[in-house]
Amino acid sequence: MALKNKSLYAILGILNxxxxxxxxxxxxxxxxxxxxxxxNFGHIYPTLKKMLIDELVEIxxxxxxxxxxxxxxxPKGQMxxxxxxMEDSEIQPMRSEFMLKLLFSSNQPKEHVIKxxxxxxxxxxxxxxxxxxxxxxxxxxIEEISEERSRFLKATLRRGVLSCEATIRWCEETIDSGL
Amino acid sequence: MALKNKSLYAILGILNxxxxxxxxxxxxxxxxxxxxxxxNFGHIYPTLKKMLIDELVEIxxxxxxxxxxxxxxxPKGQMxxxxxxMEDSEIQPMRSEFMLKLLFSSNQPKEHVIKxxxxxxxxxxxxxxxxxxxxxxxxxxIEEISEERSRFLKATLRRGVLSCEATIRWCEETIDSGL
DNA sequence: TGAATTTTATATCAGAGTGATATAGTTGTC
DNA sequence: GACAACTATATCACTCTGATATAAAATTCA
Numbered sequence: 285m286a287l288k289n290k291s292l293y294a295i296l297g298i299l300n301x302x303x304x305x306x307x308x309x310x311x312x313x314x315x316x317x318x319x320x321x322x323x324n325f326g327h328i329y330p331t332l333k334k335m336l337i338d339e340l341v342e343i344x345x346x347x348x349x350x351x352x353x354x355x356x357x358x359p360k361g362q363m364x365x366x367x368x369x370m371e372d373s374e375i376q377p378m379r380s381e382f383m384l385k386l387l388f389s390s391n392q393p394k395e396h397v398i399k400x401x402x403x404x405x406x407x408x409x410x411x412x413x414x415x416x417x418x419x420x421x422x423x424x425x426i427e428e429i430s431e432e433r434s435r436f437l438k439a440t441l442r443r444g445v446l447s448c449e450a451t452i453r454w455c456e457e458t459i460d461s462g463l
Numbered sequence: 464m465a466l467k468n469k470s471l472y473a474i475l476g477i478l479n480x481x482x483x484x485x486x487x488x489x490x491x492x493x494x495x496x497x498x499x500x501x502x503n504f505g506h507i508y509p510t511l512k513k514m515l516i517d518e519l520v521e522i523x524x525x526x527x528x529x530x531x532x533x534x535x536x537x538p539k540g541q542m543x544x545x546x547x548x549m550e551d552s553e554i555q556p557m558r559s560e561f562m563l564k565l566l567f568s569s570n571q572p573k574e575h576v577i578k579x580x581x582x583x584x585x586x587x588x589x590x591x592x593x594x595x596x597x598x599x600x601x602x603x604x605i606e607e608i609s610e611e612r613s614r615f616l617k618a619t620l621r622r623g624v625l626s627c628e629a630t631i632r633w634c635e636e637t638i639d640s641g642l
Numbered sequence: 643t644g645a646a647t648t649t650t651a652t653a654t655c656a657g658a659g660t661g662a663t664a665t666a667g668t669t670g671t672c
Numbered sequence: 673g674a675c676a677a678c679t680a681t682a683t684c685a686c687t688c689t690g691a692t693a694t695a696a697a698a699t700t701c702a
Contacts, residue, residue, distance in 0.1 A: 290558065442633065484651070646699100659687080672673105
């Protein structure tokens, strides 16, 4: 099987929640999915065009006809989404520039390495705060989300929290070790 | 600043440890760096060629002249590496296909979602075992690594362990919740 | 010894994904 | 009503991915 365009599935999943423009899709990624999914305009628009040709999405003929293009998922698109949801997930390779830099820093001055770790920790403290805020908002039921979807969103947020906490603990432990 | 080729820094860091071929670099990524760095031949070879032109690396004239090309870092390459090590790291966007799939699975049969989580947990149990083995090997001092480098390698392994443990705990917690 | 298999080694390609930049209408605000 | 901020689409060069092709060297084992 050739290389898969993963953005396609992200777009199907988002449009399956509610129809929207390419811009809306980007906003959804930058907010709801921000903890574990990144998407660029430079990939969203070409992918939407391809999906239109493949009839996975269709254009909603909007009343206020401007230059904005509203998309919605088609039955074919829903089948494609469903098939992907049923597929087994494989382990994905990752790239952490920070960890790479750290490993190659054994000859750097100790104080610089400690500074690196402290900055990295701070980044994750901020990220953790953001997750906790989002968790709080979700608990308050500010957004109009079904009980069902809310439970899944909470699970993803919970993972973000645990992951941040683990990273923060690792930073502290490593700083304390003095390396 | 234009988009940066991160592979270049990975290659500089690896060659700074010891000279080697493109193939050696790939092997190093797949073993030592496997927890946090992925590299492909399709990017290593063209990058090495570019680095040769920019005089960041040079070819070692080897005695056993086959078609294998041995590279070593140049003083200019070491300066480039040093400059990168001193740069602040920024937060990097990520993509977890598993988390994306999970979030969009609120209408899937519960047993399928539980299965997904159990498979994902199992993947991380295996990964954790691998990290613990590597940690053990490092503790035994099997490889010939300097005390200094060994401490940094241990720190990266420790992060892998903590991260896996957090993921496993999250899986268990989420499975138990029944969603 | 020699056949089969695995490992070492380089190279190339199409397509996925990134981030910057250009353009322009619409909305908010001071 | 000027200015800033937001909405919206599009394109570009470049990075990165994973598949595939090729072939020599080393290893297995019959």
